[in-house]
Amino acid sequence: MWTMIFLLAICGMAYAAWNKHQETKQGVVRDMWGNPVSGGSASRARESEMQREIADLRDRIKVLERIATEDRESLSLAREIEQLRDERSKTL
Numbered sequence: 866m867w868t869m870i871f872l873l874a875i876c877g878m879a880y881a882a883w884n885k886h887q888e889t890k891q892g893v894v895r896d897m898w899g900n901p902v903s904g905g906s907a908s909r910a911r912e913s914e915m916q917r918e919i920a921d922l923r924d925r926i927k928v929l930e931r932i933a934t935e936d937r938e939s940l941s942l943a944r945e946i947e948q949l950r951d952e953r954s955k956t957l
Contacts, residue, residue, distance in 0.1 A: 888895075894902045 896902050
């Protein structure tokens with residue numbers, strides 16, 4: 866009798882673990898009381914919003930990189946011009 870109760874308890878735990886695994890694979894989210902939370906369309910909308918925000922941030926990073934590299938080139942060019950002016954003024 867006790868063996869049968871033990872086996873039933875083991876089977877119940879195995880089923881619960883398998884069920885939780887299946888729900889996780891399917892993306893089912895449950896609240897603290899175990900009720901499924903509907904939010905499929907809300908989570909998709911949030912995901913698309915986050916993707917747009919990431920794209921905007923990437924564009925901003927590209928602009929900042931361009932500004933940083935252009936500034937370096939202009940500073941380097943300005944230094945070279947000043948060196949040429951100094952060399953020219955020394956030769957005259």
